[in-house]
Amino acid sequence: MTVRRFTRLTNGFSKKIENHCAAVALGYFAYNFIKIHRSLRMTPAMAAGVTPRLWDVCDLVAVWEVYEREQKRVA
Secondary structure (H helix, E strand, O other): OOOHHHHOOOOOOOOOHHHHHHHHHHHHHHHHHHOOOOOOOOOHHHHHOOOOOOOOHHHHHHHHHHHHHHHHHHO
16 A cells, blocks of 8 residues: 555556556565564564665665666676
């Protein structure tokens, strides 16, 4: 229910499948790495032992920039 593209079918839909996949991926990232859950009192990624710290959107942007630089270097 947090990804608005699924709750409102009239003005929040994606015309391209790539945009839809990116929106869903961002939603999953925010749910698992950024949002602190009441029952866990931490993020699901922290509870699973994937990461020891709370992530921020700035961390996602930094990882994304490194990934894009690597892709340019390989190509």
